[in-house]
Amino acid sequence: MSLTQFGPVYSGRASAVRAGEVVLSLVASGLVGMRGWAGVRRLQHPYDRSLQLGLDRLAALCVRAGSSPPVGVADLVGVWCAERPLDSWPLEFDPDAQVGGERLLIGGEPSEFCLEWAVAARDVVSEVHESALVKHIKDTAALLGRPELYAQWRLFVTEHAVLGPEEFLVAKNAVLDVPQWATWMEESYGPVTAEASAGGRVAVCGGCGQWIVPRADGRVRCRVWRCAQRHDLPEPDRVQARGARRLEPELVRFVALPGRPELDLARRLAARGARVVLYPKLDALDLVAVWPGGHSIGVDVKDWHSPYLLARRIKTFPNWGAGDPHAYRKGYLVVPRDRLRANRSYMRILAQRSEALKAQPQIEVVCDDDLVASCPDLGTAGEVVCGP
Numbered sequence: 001m002s003l004t005q006f007g008p009v010y011s012g013r014a015s016a017v018r019a020g021e022v023v024l025s026l027v028a029s030g031l032v033g034m035r036g037w038a039g040v041r042r043l044q045h046p047y048d049r050s051l052q053l054g055l056d057r058l059a060a061l062c063v064r065a066g067s068s069p070p071v072g073v074a075d076l077v078g079v080w081c082a083e084r085p086l087d088s089w090p091l092e093f094d095p096d097a098q099v100g101g102e103r104l105l106i107g108g109e110p111s112e113f114c115l116e117w118a119v120a121a122r123d124v125v126s127e128v129h130e131s132a133l134v135k136h137i138k139d140t141a142a143l144l145g146r147p148e149l150y151a152q153w154r155l156f157v158t159e160h161a162v163l164g165p166e167e168f169l170v171a172k173n174a175v176l177d178v179p180q181w182a183t184w185m186e187e188s189y190g191p192v193t194a195e196a197s198a199g200g201r202v203a204v205c206g207g208c209g210q211w212i213v214p215r216a217d218g219r220v221r222c223r224v225w226r227c228a229q230r231h232d233l234p235e236p237d238r239v240q241a242r243g244a245r246r247l248e249p250e251l252v253r254f255v256a257l258p259g260r261p262e263l264d265l266a267r268r269l270a271a272r273g274a275r276v277v278l279y280p281k282l283d284a285l286d287l288v289a290v291w292p293g294g295h296s297i298g299v300d301v302k303d304w305h306s307p308y309l310l311a312r313r314i315k316t317f318p319n320w321g322a323g324d325p326h327a328y329r330k331g332y333l334v335v336p337r338d339r340l341r342a343n344r345s346y347m348r349i350l351a352q353r354s355e356a357l358k359a360q361p362q363i364e365v366v367c368d369d370d371l372v373a374s375c376p377d378l379g380t381a382g383e384v385v386c387g388p
């Protein structure tokens with residue numbers, strides 16, 4: 001192997017797959033990044049630069065494949081992304097990427113498939129996948145020697161999508177000995193905008209608990225995958241919009257929605273008697289739990305549609321010594337059962353594609369229900385806490 005070679009060496013097919021993934025990532029992040037997204041028909045300039053970059057690369061690959069490229073951004077967004085599944089694009093993909101039947105836009109909004117590829121694109125350019133606010137809160141909590149404040153903030157925003165004026169005041173004053181807490185709340189919650197409300201009310205989903213932007217026809221239907229699957233989704237709550245605050249969209253996507261299955265698992269383990277610590281050591285793991293009887297586990301919950309993309313994001317589990325307050329005996333990567341039900345190849349793709357899992361064979365991949373069932377239930381409730 002030549003020492004001057006940087007990065008992996010791609011064969012012809014691997015480089016074609018790589019080129020396809022770059023186009024997909026660029027277009028997906030362009031769609032997600034479009035400001036003032038108002039649906040395909042009202043596509044406005046300026047659109048995200050990565051959309052244009054994706055279009056240029058796609059056009060070049062189309063020409064090489066002898067097929068007609070999109071004629072512009074409107075065609076790319078309105079026809080290719082909205083109507084054509086990815087397997088009909090003249091690109092090569094790895095079979096494990098499971099692009100068959102997937103569209104980037106559904107009902108004029110980025111699909112879950114699209115959102116995950118957009119996140120993957122951030123990794124491509126190695127941007128830190130964390131908002132400035134999240135980083136600031138982590139840093140401040142560390143500086144104050146109060147890492148549990150970060151867990152407490154995270155727990156709060158995951159559980160509160162919309163706050164009325166009085167609730168917001170209470171939230172700001174929840175941690176009086178830490179003046180920064182009020183600022184974190186100010187920055188986590190913005191005013192409810194006109195397009196996020198209808199008839200003076202803002203809708204909050206009865207499934208995921210997040211606020212929902214009404215569609216152009218005024219209907220309200222949550223697009224979060226788990227909610228869209230449910231036939232028994234409760235009617236949304238309608239909260240007075242005047243004076244209310246709603247969680248910032250970026251925190252909805254990257255903190256609150258992923259936080260739901262984490263919190264759900266924590267509560268189910270606690271109901272069986274476990275003592276569960278959320279986000280120990282500034283999120284080094286999602287939770288550490290001590291079961292009744294003393295067995296301890298460290299858990300990362302991963303709620304991803306695509307096992308192919310998830311495989312790249314699995315991290316190395318921390319190894320804490322026996323004297324550490326968060327030491328655990330066994331590590332688990334937990335995938336919600338409905339993800340596995342929806343995709344029979346999920347576990348196989350994860351096992352074959354994740355370098356982190358291959359490097360740590362002691363980490364077990366399990367579904368949430370199985371992990372909960374393996375926790376002994378002695379009939380006494382445990383607790384969910386934010387610090388040791």
Ligand SMILES: [Zn+2]
Nearest residue numbers: 205208222227
């Ligand atoms: Zn929902």
